[in-house]
Amino acid sequence: MSIQKEPLFLKALPVMKQLVDAGYEAYFVGGSVRDMLLHKPISDVDIATSATPHEVKELFPHTVDVGIEHGTVMVIHHKEGYEVTTFRTEEGYEDFRHPDKVTFVRSLEEDLKRRDFTINALAIGIDDQLIDFFDGIGDLERQCIRCVGDANERFNEDALRMFRAVRFVGQLGFQIEEETRHAISLLKMNLSKVAVERMKVEFEKMIQSSYRKEAMELFVETGLYQACPLFDGKDNILLKIAQFSLKEMSVLQAWIVLVDELHLSDKEVTYLLKSWKSSNEQIRDVLMGYRTYCARKEEEWNFFLAYACSYEVACEVEQLLIAQGKSESVRELEGTYQSLPIRSMNDIQLNGHDIIRILQLEKKGPIIGQVLKMVEKLILEQSIQNDTEILEDFVLNHFGNGK
Numbered sequence: 047m048s049i050q051k052e053p054l055f056l057k058a059l060p061v062m063k064q065l066v067d068a069g070y071e072a073y074f075v076g077g078s079v080r081d082m083l084l085h086k087p088i089s090d091v092d093i094a095t096s097a098t099p100h101e102v103k104e105l106f107p108h109t110v111d112v113g114i115e116h117g118t119v120m121v122i123h124h125k126e127g128y129e130v131t132t133f134r135t136e137e138g139y140e141d142f143r144h145p146d147k148v149t150f151v152r153s154l155e156e157d158l159k160r161r162d163f164t165i166n167a168l169a170i171g172i173d174d175q176l177i178d179f180f181d182g183i184g185d186l187e188r189q190c191i192r193c194v195g196d197a198n199e200r201f202n203e204d205a206l207r208m209f210r211a212v213r214f215v216g217q218l219g220f221q222i223e224e225e226t227r228h229a230i231s232l233l234k235m236n237l238s239k240v241a242v243e244r245m246k247v248e249f250e251k252m253i254q255s256s257y258r259k260e261a262m263e264l265f266v267e268t269g270l271y272q273a274c275p276l277f278d279g280k281d282n283i284l285l286k287i288a289q290f291s292l293k294e295m296s297v298l299q300a301w302i303v304l305v306d307e308l309h310l311s312d313k314e315v316t317y318l319l320k321s322w323k324s325s326n327e328q329i330r331d332v333l334m335g336y337r338t339y340c341a342r343k344e345e346e347w348n349f350f351l352a353y354a355c356s357y358e359v360a361c362e363v364e365q366l367l368i369a370q371g372k373s374e375s376v377r378e379l380e381g382t383y384q385s386l387p388i389r390s391m392n393d394i395q396l397n398g399h400d401i402i403r404i405l406q407l408e409k410k411g412p413i414i415g416q417v418l419k420m421v422e423k424l425i426l427e428q429s430i431q432n433d434t435e436i437l438e439d440f441v442l443n444h445f446g447n448g449k
Contacts, residue, residue, distance in 0.1 A: 049074065049082075049172070049174060052082055052088055054078070054088050054089075054091050055078070057124075058091050058093065058123075058128050059172060060123060061093060061106075061123050062074070062093060062171075062172050064105060064106070065093075065095050065097055065102075065105065065130070066171075066172060068097070068105055070095050070097040070101070071096040071133075071152075071154060072093055072094070072095040072096075072097075072172070073093070073094050073154060073171050073177065074091055074092070074093060074169065074170050074171075075093070075094040075158070075167075075168070075169045076092050076166050076167075076168075077092075078091045078092065079168040079169060079170050079176075080165050080166055080168060080182075080186070082170075083168070083183070083186055084186065084218070091128065092131065093129065093130045093131070094130075094132075094133060094154065094157055095130055095131070095132060095133065096133055096152045096153075096154070097130075097132060098117075098132050099111075099114045099117055099118075099119050099132055099150075102119045102121065102130050106121045106122075106123075108121070108123075109122065110122065110127070112129065113131075115148070116134070116148055117132035117133075117148065117150055118130070118131045118132075132150045133151045133152060133153060133154055133156065133157035134148050134150050134157055134160070135148075135149045135157070135159075136148055136149075136160050136203070154169060155179050158177075158179055158194070159179075159194060159195060160194075161194050162193065162194065162200055162204070162207045162210060162211075163182075163185075163191055163192060163193060163210075163211065163226075164180040164181060164182035164192050164193070165185050165191065165192075165214075165220075166182070167179065167182050168182045168183070180194050180195075185223075189218070189219065189221060190222075190223050191214050191215065191218075191220050191221070191223060191226060192222075192225075193207075193211075193223075193225075193226045193229070197225050197226045197228075197229035197230075198229050198232070198233065201229050201230070201233045201236065202233065202236070205233065205236035205237045205239060206237070206248065208229075208230045208234065208237055208268075208270060209240075209248040209249070209252075211226060211230060212230070212248075212265050212268070212270060213251050213252045215257060215260055215261045215264055216251075216252045216255030216258055216260065216261030216262075217251070217252075217255045217256070218257070219260065222264065227264075227268065230268045230270060231268045231269060234268060234270045234272065234273055236273075237270060237273035238273040242321070242322060242323045243323050245274060245275075245322075246322050249274070249322075250297045252265065253287065253300040254294070254295065254296065254297060254300075258288060258294075258295060259288045259289060261288075262284055262287060262288030263288050266284055266288075275321040275322050276317075276318050276321050276322075280308070283304065283307045284304075286303070286307050287300055287303055287304055287307070290303055290369070291369045291370055292365065292366060292369035296362055298328075298331055298335055298359065298362050299335075299362050299365065299366055301332045301335075302332060302335045302339050302362075302363065302366065303366065305336050306336060306340065312336075312337075315332060315333055315336060316329055316333070331356075331359055334355050334359050335355070335359045335362060335363050337354070337355075338351060338354070338355040338359065338360060338363045339363045339367075342363060342364070342367055342373075346378065347379050347381075347382040348382065349382065349385075349386060349387070349426045349427070349428070350427075351382075352379070352383050352386055353386060353389070357383050360379055360383070361376060361379065364376050364379050387425050387426065387428065387432050388422070388425055388426070388432055391418060391422060394418065394421060394422060394425065394437070395432050395433060395434040396418070396434065396437040396438065396441070398410065398414045398418070400441075401413070401414050401417050401441060404438055404441050404442050404446065405441065405442075413445065417441055417445055421437060421441075424440075
């Protein structure tokens with residue numbers, strides 16, 4: 047095991063070395079160290095140092111104050127940004143997230159004491175020396191998720207940590223240590239005080255995880271779900287997602303299955319997703335996928351179904367059906383999309399200006415939309431060709447001369 051073998055560590059090493067050469071302590075900390083030890087891909091690195099934010103800014107010519115009040119300065123090195131955070135202690139968490147007081151310290155151990163789980167409280171120096179004050183390595187070997195110190199204290203500092211514990215079950219396939227699990231069951235309703243946006247990130251990571259079934263079951267067993275928007279009383283529905291036959295489920299697929307199991311109307315789907323602070327784009331895709339999923343359980347692919355759903359969303363819907371044995375492959379879907387006569391209203395060889403000209407209208411009116419909708423329908427059911435001359439003749443014959 048060596049940080050020299052990990053590209054992201056190697057790229058950040060000059061920043062660490064400059065801190066150490068200046069007489070400060072500096073370590074890679076947190077999830078990157080954990081993932082290296084688990085031989086998992088590393089997505090980013092965090093550096094902890096004994097240098098104060100002011101000392102870090104004096105040492106490097108290019109920095110950005112991304113969270114300087116909490117000790118974090120982003121150091122720009124070779125056009126890459128690295129978050130460098132001063133060792134610190136924290137006190138008081140009235141909002142279950144932000145500390146009321148942050149104190150900068152020179153002790154790595156004091157800094158690591160405030161972290162959530164032992165497997166995330168590991169540090170490694172430029173000499174590859176691994177520092178483990180809380181038996182995080184032992185917990186990695188035991189595949190155990192355990193809070194640093196007192197679990198009640200850690201969860202009262204940041205209630206989202208409870209959700210993170212369950213998400214790590216899904217991500218790593220580990221078990222939650224008994225005292226940590228008991229604290230989640232005891233303090234679960236504190237999660238309702240956490241911003242929904244933060245919960246949503248954890249929930250969507252959990253439902254995409256390799257061990258989704260185990261994580262979702264724990265999510266229900268601990269009662270954590272009760273503190274989530276509109277999930278109280280939906281334990282059986284959530285367990286159906288846990289047990290769904292598709293091994294790896296996307297966020298979109300999970301929401302489609304959830305709203306389908308709840309038998310929601312479009313309005314109710316929108317209300318649920320807005321309660322979870324979903325983007326308009328996500329709401330649109332879930333509604334599109336949900337309608338298509340319901341329709342596909344009753345009928346085969348056809349031009350109307352394909353036209354109403356984007357190809358990307360349709361593929362995710364079809365994977366849900368394949369997983370349930372209700373479809374054999376995506377070949378029929380692909381063939382339908384390849385044969386679509388039009389993919390949007392813009393493909394119709396006729397527009398509003400043409401209709402005004404053909405019908406000699408003095409101004410725009412509802413007749414234009416009515417004509418286009420009828421033409422769209424006829425093209426999709428293959429009753430008429432999407433040809434300019436043919437369409438113009440149709441409009442003149444059916445809507446001209448006062449018809």
